[in-house]
Amino acid sequence: MGVVTFPGSLDDVDARRAVAIAGHEPVTLWHGEPDLRGVDAVVLPGGFSYGDYLRCGAISRFSPVMAEVVAAADRGLPVLGICNGFQVLCESHLLPGALIRNDHQKFVCRDQRLRIENNRTAWTSAYDSRAEVTVVLKNGEGSFVADEPTLDMLEREGRVVARYLGGNPNGSLRDIAGITNERGNVVGLMPHPEHAVEALCGPGTDGLGFFTSALAQVA
Amino acid sequence: MTRVVVEVMLKPEILDPQGKAVQGALPRLGFEGISDVRQGKRFELEVDGEVTDARLGEVRDLAERLLSNPVIEDFRVHVEERA
Numbered sequence: 001m002g003v004v005t006f007p008g009s010l011d012d013v014d015a016r017r018a019v020a021i022a023g024h025e026p027v028t029l030w031h032g033e034p035d036l037r038g039v040d041a042v043v044l045p046g047g048f049s050y051g052d053y054l055r056c057g058a059i060s061r062f063s064p065v066m067a068e069v070v071a072a073a074d075r076g077l078p079v080l081g082i083c084n085g086f087q088v089l090c091e092s093h094l095l096p097g098a099l100i101r102n103d104h105q106k107f108v109c110r111d112q113r114l115r116i117e118n119n120r121t122a123w124t125s126a127y128d129s130r131a132e133v134t135v136v137l138k139n140g141e142g143s144f145v146a147d148e149p150t151l152d153m154l155e156r157e158g159r160v161v162a163r164y165l166g167g168n169p170n171g172s173l174r175d176i177a178g179i180t181n182e183r184g185n186v187v188g189l190m191p192h193p194e195h196a197v198e199a200l201c202g203p204g205t206d207g208l209g210f211f212t213s214a215l216a217q218v219a
Numbered sequence: 220m221t222r223v224v225v226e227v228m229l230k231p232e233i234l235d236p237q238g239k240a241v242q243g244a245l246p247r248l249g250f251e252g253i254s255d256v257r258q259g260k261r262f263e264l265e266v267d268g269e270v271t272d273a274r275l276g277e278v279r280d281l282a283e284r285l286l287s288n289p290v291i292e293d294f295r296v297h298v299e300e301r302a
Binding site (some may be wrong): 039054055058072090091096098100101102103104105143145146171 | 229233234236237239240285286288290291
């Protein structure tokens with residue numbers, strides 16, 4: 001499973017660690033190389049790629065590796081974008097909507113409860129239907145926005161993957177924490193499951209399911 | 220060289236927390252009577268040669284693909300007259 005490192009990625013190491021704990025072989029992918037090295041799935045990690053210049057994810061979208069990711073995603077390759085990775089997926093038009101600055105203007109960092117609304121995607125099949133999980137949330141620009149028809153379409157087609165529980169942390173419309181594409185192979189998630197894969201650090205191991213789901217998908 | 224300016228603003232219906240923060244600071248500076256502040260971006264492109272309609276079309280394409288995100292932002296393109 002490939003994990004892309006952009007200039008300014010922060011969570012690529014944690015993502016590779018989560019991939020390994022889930023039983024996959026982590027493969028390092030570099031933003032400047034248009035090569036997916038034969039991986040069966042790709043994770044776009046959190047961080048501040050290209051310094052969040054212009055807009056979060058806007059420059060990364062045009063990096064050499066992303067042309068390959070977009071093409072492979074269109075062929076059905078499982079792609080998970082976490083936090084900044086979610087922003088890159090929206091900027092790449094692999095997912096609808098956009099992520100803007102938190103409505104309360106502050107960076108938020110805390111343990112966050114979520115409900116898995118759709119366990120039929122490539123990245124959530126390990127979870128029970130409507131499972132409640134706790135992972136880490138940390139973002140400054142995590143407020144998911146889209147126009148009303150798009151939001152209605154996402155709801156109608158079951159493409160809301162995860163929703164915030166216990167209060168909305170960033171102003172995301174309809175408490176949306178993650179969404180998927182029509183096919184269910186591309187998932188964008190604002191909270192960080194890769195920080196919740198070991199009991200020693202983080203709020204538990206609830207995040208592991210995202211990474212084991214993809215294993216079932218590619219096995 | 221000619222300067223072509225691209226201005227990008229959040230769509231009116233999109234919340235602008237940065238603008239709100241700026242607005243919140245105004246009373247502390249003694250400014251009154253400003254009911255809203257919206258923050259945007261201005262890009263100044265120095266274009267070689269003559270700015271033809273085709274060239275402006277390219278700039279609009281660039282503004283739509285890179286400089287703005289059409290999901291949340293609108294943009295305006297104009298040629299800046301030199302004094």
